[in-house]
Amino acid sequence: MKTTPKGFRLHIGLFGRRNVGKSSLLNALTRQSVSIVSAVAGTTTDPVDKAMELQPIGPVLFIDTAGVDDVGALGEMRIRRTRQVFDRTDVGIIVAGDGGWGLFEETILEELRSRGISVIVVFNKADVARPDDALLDRLKVLELPWVHTSATGGEGLDDLREVLVRTVPDDYINAPPIVGDLVPPGELIVLVVPIDKEAPKGRLILPQVQTIRDILDNDACCLVVKEQELRSALDRLNRPPALVVTDSQAFREVAAATPDSVPLTSFSILYARSKGDLNELVQGTIAIDRLRTGDHVLVCESCSHHPIEEDIGREKIPAWLQQYVGGRLEFTHVQGHDFPDDLNPYQFVVQCGACMMNRREILSRIVRCRRAGVPISNYGMTIAFSLGILPRALGPFQEARDICRRHGQDAAA
Numbered sequence: 001m002k003t004t005p006k007g008f009r010l011h012i013g014l015f016g017r018r019n020v021g022k023s024s025l026l027n028a029l030t031r032q033s034v035s036i037v038s039a040v041a042g043t044t045t046d047p048v049d050k051a052m053e054l055q056p057i058g059p060v061l062f063i064d065t066a067g068v069d070d071v072g073a074l075g076e077m078r079i080r081r082t083r084q085v086f087d088r089t090d091v092g093i094i095v096a097g098d099g100g101w102g103l104f105e106e107t108i109l110e111e112l113r114s115r116g117i118s119v120i121v122v123f124n125k126a127d128v129a130r131p132d133d134a135l136l137d138r139l140k141v142l143e144l145p146w147v148h149t150s151a152t153g154g155e156g157l158d159d160l161r162e163v164l165v166r167t168v169p170d171d172y173i174n175a176p177p178i179v180g181d182l183v184p185p186g187e188l189i190v191l192v193v194p195i196d197k198e199a200p201k202g203r204l205i206l207p208q209v210q211t212i213r214d215i216l217d218n219d220a221c222c223l224v225v226k227e228q229e230l231r232s233a234l235d236r237l238n239r240p241p242a243l244v245v246t247d248s249q250a251f252r253e254v255a256a257a258t259p260d261s262v263p264l265t266s267f268s269i270l271y272a273r274s275k276g277d278l279n280e281l282v283q284g285t286i287a288i289d290r291l292r293t294g295d296h297v298l299v300c301e302s303c304s305h306h307p308i309e310e311d312i313g314r315e316k317i318p319a320w321l322q323q324y325v326g327g328r329l330e331f332t333h334v335q336g337h338d339f340p341d342d343l344n345p346y347q348f349v350v351q352c353g354a355c356m357m358n359r360r361e362i363l364s365r366i367v368r369c370r371r372a373g374v375p376i377s378n379y380g381m382t383i384a385f386s387l388g389i390l391p392r393a394l395g396p397f398q399e400a401r402d403i404c405r406r407h408g409q410d411a412a413a
Helices: 022-030 072-086 103-114 133-141 157-167 206-217 227-236 248-257 267-275 278-290 312-325 359-372 379-386 398-406
Strands: 010-016 048-054 058-064 091-097 118-124 146-148 188-192 221-225 243-246 264-266 296-301 330-335 348-351 376-378
Touching (some): 010 022, 010 103, 022 058, 022 091, 221 227, 243 267, 248 312, 267 278, 267 379, 278 348, 359 376
Parallel strands (some): 010 058, 010 091, 091 118, 118 146, 296 330, 348 376
């Protein structure tokens, strides 16, 4: 459980004013000194992540945040960091200290509920004060669970853990699989895994490992080859595989080597469904046709690796897009949880496969792009479209291929 990637953990955000005991509560829940605790308001500056196992939920990620009532120029920066946490929160805990509840708590509640995020209210410092009955009656009307706790004395922690178990969202328990539901048990999936400069020596990259595990969990079989061995491997099989999955960078070569009768897709496109909204991203991808010379493109990388020569997000995708558009585009790159508040300067957004992020964060980005009227795609679909093989790359997904047809894409490409 300790090595479970963050993207597969339930993200639990702790929100509230300064000095209400968020950090003390986190330390008490995890039984560790994760966050610095002090009587000085504003001790927590940047969000603090703590991965742990919370039974019977399994792997979770607690996120301690700065107070939403922070002040000054530095305080505004801390608040902005806190707002970013909303984008990746599956369950939001509003911590109110000394029984107090006011504008700041109402603002947090409105933000969480507007995003469809499950909410728990914790009245911390229960040994000092209790909320009034009118507030508790209102929470009952809103059907919001609440708990009295004392982080220093340990009161109510078991109650909070119990409420957390009951509040886990259905879309976490029943998260979309990566690939296991696309083929019947016992069928074969061929995985094409190029070994390039970005592949760690002696290891496969995370999406490839997670896909293999998902195949095994669903009682299917997999064969792993490099792109130059694919044609030979297919010739040796006594019947065609049920699916071929490739690294998106090898789309052109793999599409040429795979018979048209065999469905084809990429790891990145599988993650577009598992971590986001496949059909919405297909709609965004088709908007590449509207890009013109000089347009601005935002490229979002979920991990913070050091860019190397021939980096997919910084070199290959810009080159393929500019070749397709027939002119120079302006590219801006962001990494990790950074995502611009203002999307108006951009005409297109490209998100990586997001193996390091949870589904909530990707869905939040999709919603923000929709509100701003900016189309969003992901690496795999952007590459496939630029190479003219998007319908082919959506082999297992009939509805997504139908979207392509309705927009004039050649399904036989």
